[in-house]
Amino acid sequence: MTRPCVPGSRRNTLAGVAFCLPWLLGFAIFIVGPSLVSFGASLTDASMVEPARWIGGANYQRLVSDGLFWRAMIQTTVYAIALAGLGTGASLVLALLLRRRVPGAWLARLLMLLPAAVPTAACGVLWIWLLSADLGPVNGLLARLGVRGPGWLVSPAWVPLSLVLVGLWTIGPSVLILEAALARVPRSLEEAATLDGAGRGARVWRVVVPAIAPVLLFTLVMAMIVGFQSFAVPYVLLGAEGGPERSGLLLAGYVYQSAFARLDLGYASAVAWVQLLVVLALSLALCRFARRTAFGADPEDAP
Amino acid sequence: MSRLPRTLLVWIAAVAFALPLVWMLLGSVASTERLASSPARLLPPSPAEALANAARNYAGERSDTGEIVTRGVWTDPIVDFPGCLRNTLVVVMLGTLGMVASCALAAYGLARVRWRARRVVMLLMLMTMLLPFTVVMGPLYVLFRELGWIGTLRPLWVPAWFGAGFGTLLLRQYMLTLPRELDDAARLDGCSHWGVFSRIILPLCVPALAAVGALHVLSTWNDFLGPLIFLQRREHFTLALGLHAYQTQAGQLPWNLLMAACVIVVAPMALLFALMPRAWRAPANAE
Numbered sequence: 392m393t394r395p396c397v398p399g400s401r402r403n404t405l406a407g408v409a410f411c412l413p414w415l416l417g418f419a420i421f422i423v424g425p426s427l428v429s430f431g432a433s434l435t436d437a438s439m440v441e442p443a444r445w446i447g448g449a450n451y452q453r454l455v456s457d458g459l460f461w462r463a464m465i466q467t468t469v470y471a472i473a474l475a476g477l478g479t480g481a482s483l484v485l486a487l488l489l490r491r492r493v494p495g496a497w498l499a500r501l502l503m504l505l506p507a508a509v510p511t512a513a514c515g516v517l518w519i520w521l522l523s524a525d526l527g528p529v530n531g532l533l534a535r536l537g538v539r540g541p542g543w544l545v546s547p548a549w550v551p552l553s554l555v556l557v558g559l560w561t562i563g564p565s566v567l568i569l570e571a572a573l574a575r576v577p578r579s580l581e582e583a584a585t586l587d588g589a590g591r592g593a594r595v596w597r598v599v600v601p602a603i604a605p606v607l608l609f610t611l612v613m614a615m616i617v618g619f620q621s622f623a624v625p626y627v628l629l630g631a632e633g634g635p636e637r638s639g640l641l642l643a644g645y646v647y648q649s650a651f652a653r654l655d656l657g658y659a660s661a662v663a664w665v666q667l668l669v670v671l672a673l674s675l676a677l678c679r680f681a682r683r684t685a686f687g688a689d690p691e692d693a694p
Numbered sequence: 695m696s697r698l699p700r701t702l703l704v705w706i707a708a709v710a711f712a713l714p715l716v717w718m719l720l721g722s723v724a725s726t727e728r729l730a731s732s733p734a735r736l737l738p739p740s741p742a743e744a745l746a747n748a749a750r751n752y753a754g755e756r757s758d759t760g761e762i763v764t765r766g767v768w769t770d771p772i773v774d775f776p777g778c779l780r781n782t783l784v785v786v787m788l789g790t791l792g793m794v795a796s797c798a799l800a801a802y803g804l805a806r807v808r809w810r811a812r813r814v815v816m817l818l819m820l821m822t823m824l825l826p827f828t829v830v831m832g833p834l835y836v837l838f839r840e841l842g843w844i845g846t847l848r849p850l851w852v853p854a855w856f857g858a859g860f861g862t863l864l865l866r867q868y869m870l871t872l873p874r875e876l877d878d879a880a881r882l883d884g885c886s887h888w889g890v891f892s893r894i895i896l897p898l899c900v901p902a903l904a905a906v907g908a909l910h911v912l913s914t915w916n917d918f919l920g921p922l923i924f925l926q927r928r929e930h931f932t933l934a935l936g937l938h939a940y941q942t943q944a945g946q947l948p949w950n951l952l953m954a955a956c957v958i959v960v961a962p963m964a965l966l967f968a969l970m971p972r973a974w975r976a977p978a979n980a981e
Contacts, residue, residue: 410803417856425833
């Protein structure tokens, strides 16, 4: 006996909801609920242990004049942009290098990807040792080259650079994504450019790279979003306070401190919501910028 | 760019990426004295000594009366690494099972069932991937506390049973490549949606299911913030948290022990990764 499968029918809707039920429940319980509570809490003086009282926008006003918040905001923004920019750029260069046959490329690729599989806690502990000013192998290597290595994790001037460096260690997956995108660029495109007299450099930078612009943009934005929410590695590397003169304090760490060390859930929620808004704003701004510059001809190609 | 400079650049980069891990391994088979001198000299004098150091670093040394002479990572009195490993395995296995099951269900609902609201659901899934964990972590803690789950491992694996946007969308993409004729044939034979899902689609999705599972294993094993917030008792610590506790205890532990501990935490994931050639082989159309 055949049963008709009418699109949009009530039977289909029930089936669809039934299959998506676990996700829908989880969405309500673990995403929507806590988000609403978090927003509500940001308008109260909720603490982790005491009941909340309504205080309206007082948390947000406190935020504006909170020097530590602004330091965390600036440090996080610089970190996210530097990491996303340098990381995507380096990934692009490596992906371009791997386009033509390189002996042992499979091994090189594996080695580049391996750091991304390292647990963040282990990554932190490992780099504490590696970047140790007197006992670490990095400065040991530099000493062998005749250079006196800096206090990577003890000098407030070097901490931001150290964080970006450790972040760059795990760009492997981006290289893979960009490699896959480059592989999809039709050869005919490059051949046409060569026929038009384009040199090797122009062929790569004016034809091939723009051809993967959507993926490039996606990689950049995702890297920025991830960087903006970075918590574990800076926390393990520098401690809960954010290292020397708190030069490594990032927004996620500040939220964590406010919520779980100072038990100030209301204020922590306010900071978290500001963080979310900034991430959204930055992503939208980037997409809009790209839409205007890279996709000028056909806006429908834009993501 | 011609072949030689290209090869050199690629391999310089590969070595740069691998060097920290090589240092980690060398550090884990070094003696305490060697790593306490500055600048660090890492190459072991001989393989035999490296092995002896490794044994000492992992197992420690006990005197004849059973007292600890040298601390070893695996037998450490303060941080119970074997226990941490057990906890991590529990969380990983239970979580991955739930994640794969619920993602598969939701993916089928979005890929194969034609209902009007499914585009809305997909949009919601995409939006959840943008949400920072910091926004929900405070209220989630309170929720789990009210449920009485804070002294257990449940906050770390139960949410996985409700699926996630990333895995679902990944599976959905894969399911969309399966020909609809299979569905139609099954339905002509009287199969319900559940029948099509369980007997036709699911068995054909094994590669994608494995990918979603592997990704979840990786992200759970590596998770630090979750255990940090939701776990309280030492006997529940996962490897990530145990390692952190090991490193932050009073009195600086010698670096060779800390590197050995890192190896314990890193090695399983590195092995898993190396055994998944699909994850790191060249893309299909590469020259």
